[in-house]
Amino acid sequence: MKPIDMKTTVAAPARARRALASMTLAAMALAGCGGGSDHAPICSDVSLAVDAGHIYGQWCRPADGPAAKVLQVLVHGATYSHTYWNFPGFDGRYSYSNSMNRAGYATLAIDQLGVGRSTHPPSDQVTYATAAKAVAQVVRAVRGGALGDSYGKIVVVGTSIGSLVVLG
Numbered sequence: 001m002k003p004i005d006m007k008t009t010v011a012a013p014a015r016a017r018r019a020l021a022s023m024t025l026a027a028m029a030l031a032g033c034g035g036g037s038d039h040a041p042i043c044s045d046v047s048l049a050v051d052a053g054h055i056y057g058q059w060c061r062p063a064d065g066p067a068a069k070v071l072q073v074l075v076h077g078a079t080y081s082h083t084y085w086n087f088p089g090f091d092g093r094y095s096y097s098n099s100m101n102r103a104g105y106a107t108l109a110i111d112q113l114g115v116g117r118s119t120h121p122p123s124d125q126v127t128y129a130t131a132a133k134a135v136a137q138v139v140r141a142v143r144g145g146a147l148g149d150s151y152g153k154i155v156v157v158g159t160s161i162g163s164l165v166v167l168g
Helices: 006-030 096-102 128-143 161-167
Strands: 042-050 053-061 070-075 106-110 153-158
Touching: 042 128, 053 096, 053 128, 070 096, 070 128, 070 161, 096 106, 106 128, 128 153, 128 161, 153 161
Parallel strands: 070 106, 070 153
Antiparallel strands: 042 053, 053 106
């Protein structure tokens, strides 16, 4: 029988509350809370330095109105890339990122380590711990002004395995 890891067991409820809070914020934004614009967002490709190399991201901001005060860092699942959040084609109907931008939020959809345009370290070095550390370093870089804009809040949103990385 496998011994119980009390650190993980005790931390799980707090992690679940943080995940629920992130999902609630995302649902509120999708419902239209937070302002909005019908214009296409302004997007830029960015590369942020982390210990394992660099993380690529697509940084999008609302096209008009006041500058976004909240940035959502979007972390994809195992078989996807940053495009998960802005699915190509379909006239933009399947774009979480664009929906958030229209609601007044900035987004940074990243490629996790070993995926897409981010650094591809040897596979034995890509773990939940290194992935979580890289996401934390991205958040620190943004707080430090790496994107040039300043945000009052940074919310990290994950899907599938990206959710586990976010909780890491």
